[in-house]
Amino acid sequence: MAGVSEFGKNEAGKGITRLAYTPEDFAAQKWLLEQVKDLDLTITQDAVGNTFLRRPGKNNALPPVAMGSHLDTVIQAGAYDGIVGVVGALEALYMLKDEELVAPVEVIIFRAEESSRFGFATMGSKLMTGSATVEKLSSATKKNDISFKEALQKAGYDPANYKAAIKAKGCYKCFLEIHIEQGKVLYETGDQIGIVHNIAAPTRFKIIVDGMADHSGATPMGFRKDALVAGAKLILAIEQAATEEAKNGTVGTVGVIDVEPSSINVVPGKATLWVDIRGVQEASIKKTLQKISEAMKTVSDTNKVKVTEELLTADIPVALSPELAADFAKICTEKHLKFRHMNSGAGHDAMHMAKLAPTSMLFIPCKDGISHNPAESAEIADVCAAVEVLAAMVKEQANK
Amino acid sequence: MAGVSEFGKNEAGKGITRLAYTPEDFAAQKWLLEQVKDLDLTITQDAVGNTFLRRPGKNNALPPVAMGSHLDTVIQAGAYDGIVGVVGALEALYMLKDEELVAPVEVIIFRAEESSRFGFATMGSKLMTGSATVEKLSSATKKNDISFKEALQKAGYDPANYKAAIKAKGCYKCFLEIHIEQGKVLYETGDQIGIVHNIAAPTRFKIIVDGMADHSGATPMGFRKDALVAGAKLILAIEQAATEEAKNGTVGTVGVIDVEPSSINVVPGKATLWVDIRGVQEASIKKTLQKISEAMKTVSDTNKVKVTEELLTADIPVALSPELAADFAKICTEKHLKFRHMNSGAGHDAMHMAKLAPTSMLFIPCKDGISHNPAESAEIADVCAAVEVLAAMVKEQANK
Numbered sequence: 038m039a040g041v042s043e044f045g046k047n048e049a050g051k052g053i054t055r056l057a058y059t060p061e062d063f064a065a066q067k068w069l070l071e072q073v074k075d076l077d078l079t080i081t082q083d084a085v086g087n088t089f090l091r092r093p094g095k096n097n098a099l100p101p102v103a104m105g106s107h108l109d110t111v112i113q114a115g116a117y118d119g120i121v122g123v124v125g126a127l128e129a130l131y132m133l134k135d136e137e138l139v140a141p142v143e144v145i146i147f148r149a150e151e152s153s154r155f156g157f158a159t160m161g162s163k164l165m166t167g168s169a170t171v172e173k174l175s176s177a178t179k180k181n182d183i184s185f186k187e188a189l190q191k192a193g194y195d196p197a198n199y200k201a202a203i204k205a206k207g208c209y210k211c212f213l214e215i216h217i218e219q220g221k222v223l224y225e226t227g228d229q230i231g232i233v234h235n236i237a238a239p240t241r242f243k244i245i246v247d248g249m250a251d252h253s254g255a256t257p258m259g260f261r262k263d264a265l266v267a268g269a270k271l272i273l274a275i276e277q278a279a280t281e282e283a284k285n286g287t288v289g290t291v292g293v294i295d296v297e298p299s300s301i302n303v304v305p306g307k308a309t310l311w312v313d314i315r316g317v318q319e320a321s322i323k324k325t326l327q328k329i330s331e332a333m334k335t336v337s338d339t340n341k342v343k344v345t346e347e348l349l350t351a352d353i354p355v356a357l358s359p360e361l362a363a364d365f366a367k368i369c370t371e372k373h374l375k376f377r378h379m380n381s382g383a384g385h386d387a388m389h390m391a392k393l394a395p396t397s398m399l400f401i402p403c404k405d406g407i408s409h410n411p412a413e414s415a416e417i418a419d420v421c422a423a424v425e426v427l428a429a430m431v432k433e434q435a436n437k
Numbered sequence: 438m439a440g441v442s443e444f445g446k447n448e449a450g451k452g453i454t455r456l457a458y459t460p461e462d463f464a465a466q467k468w469l470l471e472q473v474k475d476l477d478l479t480i481t482q483d484a485v486g487n488t489f490l491r492r493p494g495k496n497n498a499l500p501p502v503a504m505g506s507h508l509d510t511v512i513q514a515g516a517y518d519g520i521v522g523v524v525g526a527l528e529a530l531y532m533l534k535d536e537e538l539v540a541p542v543e544v545i546i547f548r549a550e551e552s553s554r555f556g557f558a559t560m561g562s563k564l565m566t567g568s569a570t571v572e573k574l575s576s577a578t579k580k581n582d583i584s585f586k587e588a589l590q591k592a593g594y595d596p597a598n599y600k601a602a603i604k605a606k607g608c609y610k611c612f613l614e615i616h617i618e619q620g621k622v623l624y625e626t627g628d629q630i631g632i633v634h635n636i637a638a639p640t641r642f643k644i645i646v647d648g649m650a651d652h653s654g655a656t657p658m659g660f661r662k663d664a665l666v667a668g669a670k671l672i673l674a675i676e677q678a679a680t681e682e683a684k685n686g687t688v689g690t691v692g693v694i695d696v697e698p699s700s701i702n703v704v705p706g707k708a709t710l711w712v713d714i715r716g717v718q719e720a721s722i723k724k725t726l727q728k729i730s731e732a733m734k735t736v737s738d739t740n741k742v743k744v745t746e747e748l749l750t751a752d753i754p755v756a757l758s759p760e761l762a763a764d765f766a767k768i769c770t771e772k773h774l775k776f777r778h779m780n781s782g783a784g785h786d787a788m789h790m791a792k793l794a795p796t797s798m799l800f801i802p803c804k805d806g807i808s809h810n811p812a813e814s815a816e817i818a819d820v821c822a823a824v825e826v827l828a829a830m831v832k833e834q835a836n837k
Binding site for chain 2: 221239289290291
């Protein structure tokens with residue numbers, strides 16, 4: 038992680054910003070591939086930039102055992118989210134270097150797992166599994182940036198050719214991903230490993246509030262249609278709706294707000310809220326969304342503003358392989374590692390890979406549950422324990 | 438106004454963006470000066486870019502009668518705010534072209550009246566009247582822009598030399614400014630001219646909320662320190678505090694909010710609110726600020742976030758010249774124009790010029806009171822009426 042984290046490093050205390058498809062993202066991958074030259078892997082890339090590092094087996098007609106994660110980060114990120122899964126997979130290959138394996142093994146570096154740049158998450162694995170189109174993934178371009186389609190072009194990929202990246206079901210024997218938990222459960226219970234059974238699904242949408250821009254000094258309070266004041270009410274309504282469903286594992290966040298014209302002397306005429314709702318229970322997610330819809334109607338009426346919404350994604354919670362989870366539990370027990378069965382609140386590339394092959398994930402604890410933050414931190418001993426379990430699983434699966 | 442409004446024109450419906458010290462700002466002024474070459478004015482500029490167009494009098498030892506306003510705009514502005522005062526003053530000179538006047542007359546084009554770029558308003562007139570330093574005016578740089586000091590340098594001015602722009606009290610006989618009202622009073626009463634007696638003063642400050650950035654999927658609701666949720670509570674508290682003082686003419690606005698890290702999948706770790714409070718009664722302004730302070734403390738305790746504030750400006754309401762107002766009223770009566778005595782909710786360069794010389798302002802109606810908005814509009818007949826009154830006043834003052 039230390040070497041990779043040099044790419045996109047910000048000023049002290051501001052962590053790392055290595056957004057997908059930026060020069061930093063490409064440089065980090067290039068550097069990492071140079072470090073593992075001695076593994077003699079065959080390196081290929083698909084039509085949207087997902088990268089595949091293959092180690093041959095005794096029988097290369099067999100579907101490979103796959104593992105991996107991503108190298109891109111959020112804005113002001115830590116050094117572990119995603120990177121642990123890539124570096125851990127490569128480390129597992131080093132542990133298995135002298136073993137003869139029947140099936141080939143493949144490490145996948147997915148592109149654009151984080152939504153920080155283009156408004157959509159797990160873009161590489163979505164495209165690889167036929168779960169999205171380039172057009173759709175270009176629809177949420179942020180102010181001051183180029184669209185996903187333009188970013189593909191700029192990086193030398195042909196956006197029109199994205200379907201060439203789609204892989205068929207059964208092309209892998211299985212898919213395995215190590216990731217930091219990004220929550221507090223393992224850190225607080227003291228378990229060293231989490232075996233993931235379900236992945237919560239994000240529903241993401243924009244709420245657009247259209248009010249009226251006016252002079253801030255000369256427009257009396259009663260004559261305003263302040264889009265930010267209306268937006269503030271919606272932020273609190275979203276917070277309340279999610280809090281009421283917290284017992285069912287649902288969370289709700291407004292992570293981005295854009296205001297127009299954004300001047301201290303102008304009453305805001307427009308506010309756009311970027312909303313992220315997640316849960317493992319579909320009924321709870323629906324109830325939360327229903328409450329937000331009601332709040333939008335109330336605020337529209339009370340504040341005399343127009344409130345509209347634009348859906349970005351509505352994913353369904355994903356169940357991973359119970360068989361692989363049982364195998365992971367067996368390996369952990371054999372190695373005397375403290376582990377627990379759990380769900381993932383965050384989305385991962387694994388949730389799309391589950392369409393192609395039986396899939397499982399291992400979580401490792403992160404300090405105070407902090408992630409997407411420069412203070413993100415994991416113990417090297419915990420990373421090593423997970424890599425050992427992963428290597429044992431790869432060996433077992435490749436020879437099965 | 439039509440010619441000037443070509444500079445900084447946005448896509449249809451988005452008005453004009455001609456921020457201070459940008460190439461658009463300089464180009465607009467250059468173009469305008471070319472149009473009035475036949476007035477044979479002597480053009481000078483001070484150390485920070487305020488521009489002076491002087492017409493000589495019979496006795497050039499007398500302090501000139503001054504008038505003027507600004508050419509810079511807010512983001513997505515209309516075509517009248519400021520521009521009417523500059524073009525109107527030049528038009529008055531055309532009306533007086535064949536008159537012999539004793540004192541010289543000067544049109545002033547002030548720089549950076551709008552705070553949209555640097556977070557401070559009336560920067561040119563503040564510097565000219567010794568009411569601010571370049572250092573102070575550089576302290577509120579917005580994300581993604583250069584500081585005021587850097588902008589001065591880039592435009593070829595020496596920031597260290599800004600004191601050379603300060604003018605002495607008595608250097609002008611008087612100062613007169615035409616401006617659109619930017620409120621609904623004249624439009625609704627049907628008066629053609631407003632004679633301004635007091636200018637409301639803005640108190641501006643940033644509120645900084647420090648929470649904790651966390652993964653939006655993996656951080657349960659109860660474990661969050663969401664800076665934007667806390668910020669939303671403050672936006673509503675500011676709205677409420679100002680509404681309670683609306684009867685005393687006070688208004689309160691959060692025009693800008695910056696969120697960090699600003700990702701849909703990250704709980705906001707930091708939110709910065711840019712607040713603008715204005716009034717004509719000092720006691721009412723104080724009461725509003727007191728209520729906001731109390732809300733900051735409550736939100737800090739309830740939401741477990743750190744809330745701090747940073748003062749940008751705290752101006753005192755300004756009384757203009759009652760004598761000039763009486764003279765204006767006399768001229769309006771002679772010309773059979775419907776006028777009213779009133780106050781200004783917005784700040785203007787005139788409020789600083791009042792330190793140097795007796796100062797007065799004329800307001801003209803704007804449609805629906807809309808300003809700082811592409812829909813800003815004024816009747817040409819109303820502009821002409823004000824220019825006639827202004828020309829009459831200039832003649833009277835220059836020969837007094």
